[in-house]
Amino acid sequence: MTKTTGNPLALEEQVCFALAVASRNVIALYRPLLEPMGLTHPQYLVMLALWQHAPLSVKELSRLLQLDPGTLSPLLKRLESLDLVVRRRADHDERVLAVTLTPAGQALRAEAERIPPAIVSRLGMPIEELQDLHAMLTRVIDLTRDS
Numbered sequence: 001m002t003k004t005t006g007n008p009l010a011l012e013e014q015v016c017f018a019l020a021v022a023s024r025n026v027i028a029l030y031r032p033l034l035e036p037m038g039l040t041h042p043q044y045l046v047m048l049a050l051w052q053h054a055p056l057s058v059k060e061l062s063r064l065l066q067l068d069p070g071t072l073s074p075l076l077k078r079l080e081s082l083d084l085v086v087r088r089r090a091d092h093d094e095r096v097l098a099v100t101l102t103p104a105g106q107a108l109r110a111e112a113e114r115i116p117p118a119i120v121s122r123l124g125m126p127i128e129e130l131q132d133l134h135a136m137l138t139r140v141i142d143l144t145r146d147s
Contacts, residue, residue, distance in 0.1 A: 029122045033115050037108060038082060044112070046075050050085065051109045055100040057090065066141075084108060 084105035090096035
């Protein structure tokens with residue numbers, strides 16, 4: 001545990017600072033793994049959701065990723081231009097835009113399976129600590145979701 005300074009505005013004591021720096025650093029670890037796949041980290045998150053749940057409506061995808069549709073739309077357009085996903089109006093309701101994986105998008109999953117163990121290795125932390133960190137961050141997300 002780090003020693004506190006007693007200064008409530010000390011940069012090194014701010015949760016937001018630690019989260020921001022950790023987020024940047026962890027995402028940077030993904031970059032060299034994702035570049036050969038032609039994906040950015042946000043695109044990778046979209047693909048993870050689709051590999052797990054496809055087909056999905058844009059609304060469902062937005063909810064899963066906790067992104068507003070305006071942020072998600074350019075990611076989907078780019079993935080579509082890479083021939084990884086297809087967006088189509090749903091047969092049951094033309095107001096619903098459904099996102100499905102193309103064969104190339106489905107095939108990319110096999111390559112992506114090497115990423116989680118590579119990240120665990122690069123972080124150099126015991127898996128139990130990473131699981132605890134994930135649980136704590138998920139709790140923070142849940143507590144701040146509708147704030």
